[in-house]
Amino acid sequence: MESILVIEDDPKMRDGLVEILKDEGYLVDSAQNGQLGLDMIKKKDYDVILTDLIMPVMGGMEVLRETRRIRPKAHVILITAFATVENAVEAMKAGASEYITKPFKIDEVQTKIRKVLAEAEFEKHSQIINSDVIKAISNPIRKDAVRLLNQAGKLKFTEIQRGLGIEDATKLSFHLRVLKSHAIIEQDSEKVYMLTPLGKRLLEALKAAEL
8 A cells, every 4th residue: 555645834734635645545644844754754665755845844845855865766746836836847857756736626636646656656667677587578488478377377387388379398398497587487386387476567567568
């Protein structure tokens, strides 16, 4: 479950955002100013940080800069008034993922949060795609074997052979060994093949990239 930190000095707005996001199923923490929020960020790795731009003690820009320093992969969304939209644009140049203008609508907040989380998920997929493990399924047989195991869950060697329509058992055995060597597939005690957690993530990455 994704975790979100709301940093907002206006108690009504802060409580409202917390309620909206909790209703969406997120784990939500909140802080009344930037300094308290930053202290929480140092202790916990949040998926998204939603922070007001103008606050006493520490403003949103400073929160953004410090967050980028201590949590470089964190996704920060700025909350700003119409009069400070230019500041929000500058904040995005400095590393913010999005900004929301006051007064905002509930569906706008929900949409922006989902967009940022989707981008974060794609980034995770991209890290897998760009790694050496992608080479393990560059061959069509290995790619088809991964997809077949994803559909079936568990398969014996002969079932994979039949499902892929490969008559040469030696060839299939070679490709399955390659997948095993990269921890994409594994076998249980009865020698039945299945995807590993890495294999499942890799398949998701392939789908996300539409390969």
